[in-house]
Amino acid sequence: MKTKILVTGGTGYIGSHTVVELQNAGYEVVIIDNLSNSNAAVIDGIEAITGIRPVFVEGDCTDINTLHELFKANPGIKGIINFAASKAVGESVQKPLLYYRNNLNTLMNLLDLMPEYGVKGIVFSSSCTVYGEPDVNPIDETAPIKPATSPYGNTKQVCEEIIEDYIRSGAPIKSILLRYFNPIGAHPSAEIGELPLGVPQNLVPYLTQTAAGIRKELTVFGDDYNTPDGSCIRDYIDVVDLAKAHVIAMKRMLDGEDTDAVEIFNLGTGRGLSVLELIASFERATGVKVPHKIGPRRAGDIEKIWADPKKANEVLGWTASVPVDETMKNAWAWQCKVSKH
Ligand code: UD1
Numbered sequence: 270m271k272t273k274i275l276v277t278g279g280t281g282y283i284g285s286h287t288v289v290e291l292q293n294a295g296y297e298v299v300i301i302d303n304l305s306n307s308n309a310a311v312i313d314g315i316e317a318i319t320g321i322r323p324v325f326v327e328g329d330c331t332d333i334n335t336l337h338e339l340f341k342a343n344p345g346i347k348g349i350i351n352f353a354a355s356k357a358v359g360e361s362v363q364k365p366l367l368y369y370r371n372n373l374n375t376l377m378n379l380l381d382l383m384p385e386y387g388v389k390g391i392v393f394s395s396s397c398t399v400y401g402e403p404d405v406n407p408i409d410e411t412a413p414i415k416p417a418t419s420p421y422g423n424t425k426q427v428c429e430e431i432i433e434d435y436i437r438s439g440a441p442i443k444s445i446l447l448r449y450f451n452p453i454g455a456h457p458s459a460e461i462g463e464l465p466l467g468v469p470q471n472l473v474p475y476l477t478q479t480a481a482g483i484r485k486e487l488t489v490f491g492d493d494y495n496t497p498d499g500s501c502i503r504d505y506i507d508v509v510d511l512a513k514a515h516v517i518a519m520k521r522m523l524d525g526e527d528t529d530a531v532e533i534f535n536l537g538t539g540r541g542l543s544v545l546e547l548i549a550s551f552e553r554a555t556g557v558k559v560p561h562k563i564g565p566r567r568a569g570d571i572e573k574i575w576a577d578p579k580k581a582n583e584v585l586g587w588t589a590s591v592p593v594d595e596t597m598k599n600a601w602a603w604q605c606k607v608s609k610h
Contacts, residue, residue, distance in 0.1 A: 271297040273345050274519060275388075277330050277375065278352030279323070280307040282463045283394065283452055286512035287350060289318050289461070294516045298323040299343045301330060302353065306466060314460035330375040333382070340386040348519050349379055349391040354424070357470055358398075358569065361421035372424035373431070380435050383442050390443040390522040392515055395429055397450045397504070397535065397574055398422040406541065407504075407577035410448070410533045418569050429533075436530045443530050445518045450504035450537035450576050452511050454596035455603035462603030463508075472544065473505075473597075477604035480557045487559055489544050491566035496573055500544035504537035504575035507591035507599075511536055514587045521585065537576025538589040547593070554594035555601045 274291055278284040279300030285307075288298050292315070300312075300323050309325065316322040324343060328335040330353045340346060354372045355361065361368040379391060399422070400408050401415025417423035432444045453473040455462030468484075469475040479487045492499035514536050521528060542550070548559050582588050 271295060272347050272523065273297045273299065273343065275299050275301065275339070275343075275346045275349045276352065277301050277349065277379070278354065280304065280309065280311040280325070281352055282307075283449075283508060283511060284350075284352035285311045285315060285461045286456060286508045287352070287515045288315050288323055289456065290509070290512040290516045291519070292319040292321045292323065296516070296519070299326065299339070299346065300324065301326045301328050301335075301339055303327065303329040307464060311461060317460045318456060318458050330378055331371060333378045336378055336382055340382060346386065347389050348523050349383070349388055350394075350515055350519065351376060351379060351391055352394050354394065356421060358419045358421045359470060361419050361424075365420040368420045368424050372428060376428050376431060380432070380440070380442070384440060388442065390445070390519070391432070392445045392447060392518050392522065393428060393432060395446045395448045396422070396425045397448050397537070397576065399426050399429065399448060400574065402571045403574055406573060407539055407575050408535070409577040410535055410580055433531055443522050443528070445522050446531065446533045447514065447518060448533065448535050449511060450506050450535070450574070452508045453505045453600060454507045454509070454591070455599045456509060457599050459599070459602040459606045462600070462607070464607070472547065473600055476548065476551060476559055477600050479561070480551070480555070480559050480601065481604050481608045483608065485560065487548070487561040488564035489548075489561055490564055490570060492545075492563045493566075494572045496543055498543050498545045501570055502541040502543050502573035502575065504540065505542055505547060505593060505596070506537050506589050507596040510589040510591050514581065514585065517585045517587050534581040534585060535576040535578050536581055537578050539576055539578045541573060541575035542593065550593050551597040551601070554597040557601065
């Protein structure tokens with residue numbers, strides 16, 4: 270019998286790519302999503318790629334009764350991957366309670382119900398944002414956690430602590446906390462990808478929309494940082510690589526006999542790229558020019574951060590493998606498909 274996994278936020282960007290990889294790996298998936306930042310057509314994309322239509326529950330994880338009903342209607346769920354969360358840094362500064370309510374209540378409801386319904390483990394979407402501006406790069410999992418610079422970032426730190434405290438209290442569950450660096454790209458089939466609502470805040474969707482003529486010009490936020498070309502440096506990780514790490518983490522958590530109850534992994538490539546280098550990669554990979562100008566720094570931006578992914582490489586046996594030019598090609602194919610509609 271297939272192992273059943275609940276994916277919260279499973280119609281979202283990283284969630285949908287992870288559902289594909291879970292199904293490809295033989296897991297049975299139940300998705301819950303409130304469609305606040307995605308749409309139900311994503312399920313068609315998942316089915317087109319895998320030939321399997323996951324069970325989809327439209328609902329909100331902040332409502333515990335919805336979750337009770339879901340667990341009763343779908344008995345035997347063994348693991349959860351929790352993607353359901355609000356994720357825009359700027360918006361979180363404007364609407365802190367929305368962020369604390371969504372991100373914390375969702376996690377606490379899930380944790381609360383796991384023992385009752387026999388769920389063994391939860392993989393949590395965390396972020397490199399917990400490290401703040403690192404003292405040294407690359408950064409590994411033992412680096413200090415810095416005070417959060419936004420309510421969004423704070424929810425990631427607090428959620429990590431909630432999981433650790435709950436397990437320390439004796440709750441009969443396990444957890445793997447995955448700290449993502451900057452996920453980008455789309456599935457190579459162009460059936461699923463990132464679908465930002467309104468004006469994108471993140472670099473790659475803004476870049477591809479500019480290349481498509483939807484936006485006039487991309488602004489590079491600052492070229493006076495202490496980096497070789499003056500623009501900020503990040504560790505951009507292909508979303509399919511990232512999705513695959515979740516499948517490995519889930520297997521380890523559920524099947525590993527003597528693994529720790531809580532484990533933490535950085536998920537990145539180990540390579541830092543500047544904003545200007547990423548634009549160059551896109552232009553090289555697609556042959557399409559991206560009109561861009563240098564603008565002022567964006568408040569709250571970190572100068573440079575990239576991962577030391579050694580622990581994930583060695584313990585999970587996972588390595589990011591998609592070259593960034595290919596990732597940019599996939600992002601462009603997805604943008605072209607979306608623009609046609
Ligand atoms: C941040 C968080 C990440 C979080 C994400 C959610 C850090 C290190 N990362 O990513 O954990 O999941 O927000 O939104 O805190 N840029 C431009 N022009 C643009 C847009 C972006 O130059 O129009 C630059 C930014 O200054 C930055 C880079 O592109 O240097 C990446 O920005 P973005 O895609 O927004 O991600 P982060 O802010 O790194």
